[in-house]
Amino acid sequence: MRQIFKALILPFIITSLLAAGVFHTIRIDYFILENQLRETSLTEFLQQLFLLVSLSVFTYSAHKDEKSRPLYVLIAAFFGCMLIREMDYFLDMIFHGFWFYPAISVAVIAIIYSARHKSCLNKSALKFSQTNAYFNILVGLVIIMIFSRLLGSGGALWKEVMLDDYRHLYKTIIQEGLELFGYMFLLVGSFHQLRMIKKQFPQRNK
Known part of the structure; x- marks a missing residue:
């Protein structure tokens, strides 16, 4: 019974609590902090924090797992570019569009490294595609990169639905809320990845 609870029910409870946390984060930003979910909002901060955690997990994975290192370097770099x-908002304080240069640099370095060590990339990718980490990250990326853009696009839907009642803030709340929900799945996937790496490479007591 304990194993059934741990395998089936506990993940549902944890994911539900995280989803509720996303909802309450939006409420805190709008009703308490009254920041209208701008770039310095709690929602944006958590998005960046979840990305940083995911980036750190796959950087750690690349350090530990030499055979899958090219794949994990690519994933870590992808999260790095997203971060x-x-x-x-902050990088544009240097000059507008500055973020592009560190992002493209990270991407190019990761691609070159993985291309030079591509012999085990396919095998690692196939193995990774069968993990809980991949499934959660896949769901998260679809929400962040596709669904949040489609549903959060005011021009495509909400202006036509709400007509004169439309406010840009509605679009922002929907889109940023969905993005945070997606980043939550990235965080869950990264947690699964960390557990898997810890099992594969247990720390030895000195």
Whole structure:
């Protein structure tokens, strides 16, 4: 019974609590902090934090797992580019569009490294595609990169639905809320990845 609870029910409870946390984060930003979910909002901060955690997990994975290192370097770099893009508000203080240069640099370096060590890339990718980490990350990326853009696009839907009642803030709340929900799945996937790496490479007591 304990194994059934741990395998089936506990993940549902944890994911539900995280989803509720996303909802309450939006409420805190709008009703308490009254920041209208701008770039310095709690929602944006958590998005960046979840990305940083995911980036750190796959950097750690690349360090530990030599055979899958090219794949994990690519994934870590991808999250790194996403994090840089999410921080464009601060990076644009240097000059507008500055975020592009560190992002493209990270991407190019990771691609070159993985291309030079591509012999085990296909095998690692196939193995990774069968993990809980991949499934959660896949769901998260679809929400962040596709669904949040489609549903959060005011021009495509909400202006036509709400007509004169439309406010740009509605679009922002929907899109940023969905993005945070997607980043939550990235965090869950990264947690699964960390557990898997810890099992494969247990720390030895000195």
